[in-house]
Amino acid sequence: MNNENIIYGIRPVMEAMESGKTIDKVLLQRGLNGELFKELFYQVRQNKIPFQYVPIEKLNKFTRGNHQGVIAFVSAIEYQSIFDLVPAIYEDGRVPFLLILDKVTDVRNIGAIARSAECAGVDAIILPLKGGAQLNEDAVKSSAGALNKIPICRHSNLIEVIHFLQDSGIEVIAVTEKANHYHFEKDLKGPICLIMGNEYEGIAWDYQRECNDAINIPMVGTVKSLNVSVATGIVLFEAVKQRL
16 A cells, blocks of 8 residues: 555544545554544444444554554545536536446456546546545556546435436436446447446346346457456447447
């Protein structure tokens, strides 16, 4: 872990939140108590920062400093709000081209996807607040810097996001092996948002049932699944081909 990406100690973490730093996650020592800790925990909840209770041994692996039972991971990128971005995309006269990643946890996959998305002209990548990969320096490096060029949004309620996109005239499309028609049969030229799931569970059913449509990538080999970054690239550049 790059020590530049962590802040430890109750007051330093509180000051980081108050200064507006983007924090990916906070680790809290199990059993920690006291008024100052309660104040910190209130700020964590107010800022909707993912947190996890862990044993002190885990905290000690990240730093030998006096962490006081609290370590925060500072994001290597700045997140934006999809609720602000979509109106701006329309105002610029562009056709929205968005991507949701549901619980894609591998930073190398996130980096590769971001690189493909930036090359394909995707307007923004939307991530869940919890359950996705931590966008650290390794993710930025594997994206060849694309994570610093393409807007990244992180929201706690993806169903709310899906409904907002649909109300904004954007068709939300699940990419899943359970779909009945292929990606190249789908008209991808209009305002769209593609949803990709992780390689083990796919897209959560709660999201799938809210989508306007679903598409599949044909496969003829014996292995019936693709790496998520490869699958994303295939569908993104089908959209690029159609739009050109």
